[in-house]
Amino acid sequence: GQQVQQSPASLVLQEGENAELQCNFSSTATRLQWFYQRPGGSLVSLLSNPSGTKHTGRLTSTTVTKERRGSLHISSSQITDSGTYLCAMERNTGYQNFYFGKGTSLTVIP
Amino acid sequence: GALVYQYPRRTICKSGTSMRMECQAVGFQATSVAWYRQSPQKTFELIALSTVNSAIKYEQNFTQEKFPISHPNLSFSSMTVLNAYLEDRGLYLCGARQNSGNTLYFGEGSRLIVV
DSSP: OOEEEEOOEEEEEEEEEEOOOEEESSSSSHHHHHHHOOTTTEEEEEEESSSSEEEEEEEEEEEEGGGEEEEEOOOSOGGOOOEEEEEEEESSSSOOOOEOOEEEEEEEEE | EEEEEEEEEEEEEEEEEOEEEEEEEEOOOOOEEEEEEEOTOEEEEEEEEETSOOOEEEEETTTHHHTTTTEEEEEEEEEEEESSSSGGGEEEEEEEEESSTTTTEEEOOOEEEEO
């Protein structure tokens, strides 16, 4: 079954509002990595952390590994933040596999 | 900084033909390379993980016979989609990193269109 579940599937915000994206995973993970997928499909790595909280710019990633969940907080959203955000879970099975969620589609309107 | 180049960016191939894509790591040693596919309306599926000097591990539903991978050194990997059909359409990404626990860096992707 789906190992990584993201919610919400889509989100519409007004410019300036904050966004909270959730990621839940069904098995033991060693880290979560958040990506932004450009319209052409390529991925931009945003934040990666095994546990705890990590910041970069307006982004904050929080991972609670033992509760199998993580979140990405985007503060003061901008129109250019619109796009698809993917959460990927790494499992250390000896092969360090990454598994992706289906993504959250974020639309920021003026 | 660390970069991953992937090419070709886009290929249109006839049904039943094959397509080879390449992945080049710059600025770091790509000890492991993972290949993913994003089919239309779906998320990324891991095809296989290749680690230098180890056997390539394929995920369920993906085989070496269909997706042969080469990882000859710490900067280069290639994957071929053999006998491509409509269900093989999608965006293929390679992700590379130096060591376990390090950030996975992705290429721009190779989009396969089958006609």
